[in-house]
Amino acid sequence: MRLTAEEKGMLSGSRGRACRKSMEILVALGKIYGARRLVPVTSVQVSGVSYKNLGDAGIEFLREMAEDGRARVKTTLNPAGMDLTDWRRLGIAPDFAAKQLEVIDAYRRLGLEISCTCTPYLAGNEPRLGDHIAWGESSAVIYANSVLGARTNREGGPSALAASLTGRTPLYGYHLDENRVATLVVDVTAAPASPEDFAAMGYAVGRAAGSGLPHFRGVEGRRASLEALKELSAALASSGGVAMFRMEGVTPETEGPPEGAEAISFGRRDLAEAIDGLSDEGDPDFVSVGCPHCSLEEVRTIAALLRERRVTREFWVCCSREVKRRSDDAGYTRAIEESGAKFACDTCMVVAPIETMGFRVVATNSAKACHYLRNAGLRVRFMGLERCAVEATRPG
Ligand code: F3S
Numbered sequence: 001m002r003l004t005a006e007e008k009g010m011l012s013g014s015r016g017r018a019c020r021k022s023m024e025i026l027v028a029l030g031k032i033y034g035a036r037r038l039v040p041v042t043s044v045q046v047s048g049v050s051y052k053n054l055g056d057a058g059i060e061f062l063r064e065m066a067e068d069g070r071a072r073v074k075t076t077l078n079p080a081g082m083d084l085t086d087w088r089r090l091g092i093a094p095d096f097a098a099k100q101l102e103v104i105d106a107y108r109r110l111g112l113e114i115s116c117t118c119t120p121y122l123a124g125n126e127p128r129l130g131d132h133i134a135w136g137e138s139s140a141v142i143y144a145n146s147v148l149g150a151r152t153n154r155e156g157g158p159s160a161l162a163a164s165l166t167g168r169t170p171l172y173g174y175h176l177d178e179n180r181v182a183t184l185v186v187d188v189t190a191a192p193a194s195p196e197d198f199a200a201m202g203y204a205v206g207r208a209a210g211s212g213l214p215h216f217r218g219v220e221g222r223r224a225s226l227e228a229l230k231e232l233s234a235a236l237a238s239s240g241g242v243a244m245f246r247m248e249g250v251t252p253e254t255e256g257p258p259e260g261a262e263a264i265s266f267g268r269r270d271l272a273e274a275i276d277g278l279s280d281e282g283d284p285d286f287v288s289v290g291c292p293h294c295s296l297e298e299v300r301t302i303a304a305l306l307r308e309r310r311v312t313r314e315f316w317v318c319c320s321r322e323v324k325r326r327s328d329d330a331g332y333t334r335a336i337e338e339s340g341a342k343f344a345c346d347t348c349m350v351v352a353p354i355e356t357m358g359f360r361v362v363a364t365n366s367a368k369a370c371h372y373l374r375n376a377g378l379r380v381r382f383m384g385l386e387r388c389a390v391e392a393t394r395p396g
Pocket of ligand 1 (some may be wrong): 078079119139234290291292293318347348349350351368369372
């Protein structure tokens, strides 16, 4: 792989140990994937923040990197395993909290923004069309590649951190035009209308697409709201390994599918089956929305649904601290908190240790959350935002 003089310097340790280690990671990855060179990145999103996933070995790695490593480009962080300030109110155990705060302290010393959100594009990290970036968090990666038209592979925690400390990533995969080509055409006749319809469609199509690139035709553009595309992105990336999709009339890269690409149809029956398949039996004892983290518009809707009502079940509204701040300013926070529902900033129902907190059945509007919560041994009920609010305030 060709390296510039500056990159060779980093590799030989001219900028310290953490930077050298980072270059070693990037060069090794580049060799594995056949990259000819590295490319400068404009931003990084680091995943691998929850202590639940990192463990003590992860803390040790971060501590070492923080000895002399510093971020060289804008770098934001994925959700942690708890709300960083209000963790006691969410019922997080003190020993878990202590470990989680150690993780955050290391990232702070590395110069990362302690944003703790999987929707960095709603909290000040919004790449432009054509930007090369190095993002972890599969739901944000697919949103950035598809909806924003930026270019990133699905980075793991160490490779994203390495990109942050060097400002580079290997040039392969979704950074190259030839890999941003549709592999599966999806002719949609189901008329998905709500974000939960888009989520269920994404979950079904993700299975069919595997790690390919689906190209959707026939979706009514006005239905493809930011919230719908956020849910679709997360679902495609969780049931499959999809890192990019195209949607005619919606996404910015307009190239059509290649001649002879495999095609499938997605009709009303497929949509109904996809929605049904996301739910188990059971009476929810926990309701959570915001996977990926809520937009301000979703918070506004929840506030309207909960105004002058009381929740009867634990109800978490997961969002970034930035969206929560805007919610405070707009007056939505009060209506939500007066109902007994809780904001869960910096975290979510999947990366927080909720399975150890006694909950058994979770109601959510996220297909991605259904996927991961089931894997963690919980039962799930999939429903839209409005029904989540009804469920949370139902007597009994
Ligand atoms: Fe985000 Fe947690 Fe879902 S990190 S995409 S809210 S699983």
